[in-house]
Amino acid sequence: MHDLEIxxxxxxxxxxxxxNAEVGRRLNVPLGSVSYWVHMDRAKRGECPGAHNxxxxxxxxxxxxxxxxxxxxxxxxxxxxxxxYARVPSLMISCDDAWPGLxxxxxxxxxxxxxxxxxxxxxxxxxxxxxxYSKHLDCFFPQHGTGKKHDRHIALAPWQHDIVEEYxxxxxxGLIHSDGCRIINWTEKTVGGVRKRYEYPRYLFANxxxxxxxxxxxxxxxxxxxxxxxxxxxxxxxxxxxxxxxVALMDLQVGPTY
Ligand SMILES: [Zn+2]
Numbered sequence: 333m334h335d336l337e338i339x340x341x342x343x344x345x346x347x348x349x350x351x352n353a354e355v356g357r358r359l360n361v362p363l364g365s366v367s368y369w370v371h372m373d374r375a376k377r378g379e380c381p382g383a384h385n386x387x388x389x390x391x392x393x394x395x396x397x398x399x400x401x402x403x404x405x406x407x408x409x410x411x412x413x414x415x416x417y418a419r420v421p422s423l424m425i426s427c428d429d430a431w432p433g434l435x436x437x438x439x440x441x442x443x444x445x446x447x448x449x450x451x452x453x454x455x456x457x458x459x460x461x462x463x464x465y466s467k468h469l470d471c472f473f474p475q476h477g478t479g480k481k482h483d484r485h486i487a488l489a490p491w492q493h494d495i496v497e498e499y500x501x502x503x504x505x506g507l508i509h510s511d512g513c514r515i516i517n518w519t520e521k522t523v524g525g526v527r528k529r530y531e532y533p534r535y536l537f538a539n540x541x542x543x544x545x546x547x548x549x550x551x552x553x554x555x556x557x558x559x560x561x562x563x564x565x566x567x568x569x570x571x572x573x574x575x576x577x578x579v580a581l582m583d584l585q586v587g588p589t590y
Contacts, residue, residue, distance in 0.1 A: 342366050343373060364455040371452045386448030390471035390491075400444035401472075402499035405492065406506015407438055409544050414476045420465045423473070425510070428459050433590035434509050438462045441506075445472070482540035488547065500551045501585045507548050508586050512537040534574040535582050538567065545571055557581055 338359055345355045352370060356363040389396035413424045425442070427435040435453070442451045442464045453460045470476050475486050488496065496503045508514075518531045537548055548571055552559050557578045562570050573582055 339369055342369055346370055362455050364453050364460060368452050368454050371450055374450075386446075386466070386468075388468040388471050391468060397444040398495045399499045399502050400441045402495050402502035403437075403506040404441040404445050405473075405496070406503045406508075407441065407510045408473055408506075409475070409481070409486070409541075409547065410507050410510025410512075410539065412473075412510070414469050414473060418465070420467055421469045422463050422465045423469050424454075424461045424463045426456070426459055426461050431589055435460060435462060437509070480540075481544065482542075486541055486543035486547070496547075496551060497554070500555050503551050504548070504555070504557075504582075505586045507537060507539075507544075507551075508535060508582075509589065511539045514582075514586075514589065532574065533579050533583075534572055535579065535586070536573075537571040538569050540569050545569070555581070555585075 338361060342355050342359055342361065345358065346352065346366070350358075352366045353363050356366045359366075387394040407425050408423070411426050413426070415422050415424065423442075425438045427438055429435075439451055439453070439462050442462060446464050446466055449464050449466050451462060451464045453462055466472075474489050474492075475481070477484050512535060514533060514535050516531050516533050518529055520527055520529050522528070537545070539545055539548070549559055552571075552573070557573055558575045559571050559573050559578070562568070562572060573579060
């Protein structure tokens, strides 16, 4: 936590038109913290674009970027968290600093789904939380509830199901980007007297919620990707894609983590 005095000094510098990055340098605080304070101060004064009840696809029938939504739904089911502690609820997607491209993709999806709401990045240990504030988060994510996702029943609403049917790969990409990975298993064999190394790429998805794994495997079925769960005794929360044709399809559609 930063000293309140530093936060107030940052506010004064920003108001005197000094760039956030310069303020961060002068006070020796991360740019993300300065941006977050500025955002929160503006939100408090009601100066954020769309702070006054922006339209909602569920309540007002405004258009929704359904492809971006499907990806965001995957991120939310994997690693997203909705918090109701502040005056306006926030959705937070936790992004590892090792994958800046994924952080950009998460923020782009938030902007497309919530075009009237400001997004921001908040630094955490080894990661950043990409956040958006909206009074309509529960409209977008009716799966929200108290406690951990794997301790409660998670089912898609019919309208979410329709979107996933239309954009299955976007959901899979979001799930893999948040709770999955592409790994390479390898083995050596002697063929014609020569030692050769063989590599077997596979995709893993790990989530403690049976319901979320089921949503993942149902969607894999829909796009024709073969999957398996590990043998008894291994991590029971994994879904593995290892068949060559299926891995090739995943490489084409999900793309690399970057
Ligand atoms: Zn709404």
